[in-house]
Amino acid sequence: MNFEQLEYVKAVVEYESMTRASEALHISQSALSQSIASLEKELEHKLFNRSRSGTVPTENGKKLIPIILEILESESKLRQTANSLSAILRGKLTVATSPSLFMAVVPPALSSFRKDNPLIDVQIIEAENEEIYHLVQKKEIDIGLFSLINDHKIEPSMEVYSLFISSSFKAIVPIDSKLAFRESISLEDIQDSPFILFDREFYNVNIEKFEENRGPLNILFTTKNPSVLFRSVSSGLGISIVSDLMLQNNPYLQTKSIAAIPIGYPFNNEIQFVALSNKDNGKKQLTETFISYIRNKK
Numbered sequence: 093m094n095f096e097q098l099e100y101v102k103a104v105v106e107y108e109s110m111t112r113a114s115e116a117l118h119i120s121q122s123a124l125s126q127s128i129a130s131l132e133k134e135l136e137h138k139l140f141n142r143s144r145s146g147t148v149p150t151e152n153g154k155k156l157i158p159i160i161l162e163i164l165e166s167e168s169k170l171r172q173t174a175n176s177l178s179a180i181l182r183g184k185l186t187v188a189t190s191p192s193l194f195m196a197v198v199p200p201a202l203s204s205f206r207k208d209n210p211l212i213d214v215q216i217i218e219a220e221n222e223e224i225y226h227l228v229q230k231k232e233i234d235i236g237l238f239s240l241i242n243d244h245k246i247e248p249s250m251e252v253y254s255l256f257i258s259s260s261f262k263a264i265v266p267i268d269s270k271l272a273f274r275e276s277i278s279l280e281d282i283q284d285s286p287f288i289l290f291d292r293e294f295y296n297v298n299i300e301k302f303e304e305n306r307g308p309l310n311i312l313f314t315t316k317n318p319s320v321l322f323r324s325v326s327s328g329l330g331i332s333i334v335s336d337l338m339l340q341n342n343p344y345l346q347t348k349s350i351a352a353i354p355i356g357y358p359f360n361n362e363i364q365f366v367a368l369s370n371k372d373n374g375k376k377q378l379t380e381t382f383i384s385y386i387r388n389k390k
Contacts, residue, residue: 093135100113100131102161105161106256110124115364165388186234191218196337221239237367237386239259253369258365259336264322264331276355287310287312287330290321322342326344
């Protein structure tokens with residue numbers, strides 16, 4: 093039994109699918125299945141049942157998996173505490189992150205990391221997905237918090253760390269809109285409504301894809317500022333689309349001035365987030381410690 097096997101179990105639990113878990117972990121499905129089968133043999137209990145509808149814990153798995161997750165959490169806390177006590181971690185880390193992670197995950201993780209590792213100078217920059225990839229590729233940053241979209245090919249020189257974080261997308265509408273009562277909507281439903289575009293690479297590409305096939309949206313304006321976007325929708329100016337991560341603890345959603353509704357094509361896919369680094373960046377321990385904080389603050 094090793095921690096890698098336990099991490100694999102965690103991934104399968106979170107993604108409810110061997111296929112999706114293997115993609116998030118960036119390993120083959122057969123390697124993932126063999127590793128979990130080996131663990132099941134060692135424990136003498138089957139952890140998962142596999143079917144067409146997904147991969148779910150067995151009755152015994154429901155009792156064993158929570159213990160596995162506790163072990164992983166304890167292991168992460170042990171590493172963090174040991175690093176803090178030994179004060180061997182020092183230096184500088186440069187991290188580039190996508191906007192969604194920058195809003196929802198990075199701030200609390202960075203706060204905890206700095207508190208436990210005061211000798212580390214961490215610089216965070218926000219960047220688009222492809223820019224993040226190239227910055228890691230050129231060794232201009234140490235860590236790239238990156239979204240895996242459309243089976244993006246990762247170079248062998250890069251280390252890929254699953255963050256066990258995924259996100260789907262929602263349309264956000266003013267709370268007094270008739271659309272707020274819908275269980276789901278499509279872009280065709282809002283094609284003539286004023287639309288506020290979150291001016292980021294992923295959204296622009298998908299809107300262009302839609303407009304090529306179905307005609308133009310009624311784009312009122314674009315913005316890179318999430319606060320402007322949410323305030324505008326809340327004020328009734330228009331409709332927009334954001335990731336689930338941007339809706340975590342969102343004050344406009346909590347005060348019910350906007351509603352979030354599942355959205356169809358081409359925003360009906362889930363994206364998975366990973367951390368990228370160069371294998372020879374010389375900061376492996378520092379990199380993996382920072383990533384452990386990201387994982388625990390999701």
